[in-house]
Every structure is written in C-alpha cells, then in structure tokens.
Amino acid sequence: MSDPIETAIFEKLSAIDPKGDNGKSIEPAEVAKALQPEQWQRMMPKVRGMALGLMRQGRLTITKKGKPVDPNAFKGVIRLRYPTADETAAALAARPPVVTDDDDFA
Template identity: 75%
Template sequence: MSDPIEAAIFETIAKANPKGVDGKSVEPAEVAKVLQPEQWQRMLPKVRATALGLMRQGKLTITKKGKVVDPNDFKGVTRLRLPTEAETAAALAALPPKANDEFED
C-alpha cells in the first residue's frame, strides 16, 4: 500500500477496532487529523475521495447514520469502516468487467 491516505485510513480504523470484528467506524476527519494535524481541513476532501475509491473496490464501507451509502449519491456526515463479506462481494460485482489483454482465436 503506497498511498499514505489509504494507509492512514486503515491504520485509524485498526486503532479504533483492533480485533477487526465489531465493525467500529471512524470519521474521515479523524484520518485527516492523523495526516495533517494543523491543517486537517485541507486533507478532508482527499480522504473522502480516497475512501470513495476504496468503497468502490470493496475494501471499505462508508456509512451515514449507520446505513451504507450509495457511492454515487451521498453527502453530509459519514463514517468509514471495514466492509462485511457481503458488502465486498456487492462492490466487486458492481465493477465493470475487465478487458482481456490476450485475444483468443
């Protein structure tokens, strides 16, 4: 994982939920504060954008008032947590199919 924002997201969740079993969530602002404590507000849009990308890959879940948001239509106060197996499967199923690099005759 080379992206420092991704790393900060997963590290912050791991600190909040060390056993990874109870579905604890964190606010995107908590992650931004880890990355830039003095000017965390500037990092917040980047944290949210990275979280959205991770959600679309099935690696993260974004919730609002405890319910999973639609990644294409949400705004407001959200929280980040690790996805359940069902949420990961649904996210991966929604991805467009990968083009095959090799052509078969």
C-alpha cells in the same frame, strides 16, 4: 507503495477494530487530523476521495447514520468502517467487467 491517506485510514480502523469484525467506525476528520493537524480541513476532500475509491474496491464501507451509502450519490457527514463479506461482494460485483479480448490492437 501505499498512499499515506490509505495507510492512515487503515491504521485508524485497525486501532479500534483490529479484526475488522466489530463494525466500529471512524470519522474521516480523524484521518485528516492525523495527516495534517494544522490544516486538516484541506485534507478532507482527499480523505473522502480515497475512502470512495476504497469502497468501490470493496476494501472499505462508507456509512451515514450506520447504513452503507450509495458510492455514486452521497453527501454530508459520513463514517468509515471495514466492510462485511456481503458488502465486499456487492462492491466487486458492481465493478465494470474487465475486457481481456481487445480486437482493436490485433
């Protein structure tokens, strides 16, 4: 089952960039307002956190002034968009390696 924040992010993106190839972006506040119109400010940290997780998975790009941000060091006003193929590859390459041979439990 998908997280409602994740679902809202991708619904908003799909509405403005259906194929994900135009580079159009949304504000995180749009997602927060769609989820909780009356208290959307309270949703902002959760939306930003979900966006960060999706960026680390290579499924989303967080930008500032049109440029992708470093997921480990950003603050301020951001926007969200679909990643390019290169951005997805870079995000996946930056992930820690998966250890399949764990001798501790042998």
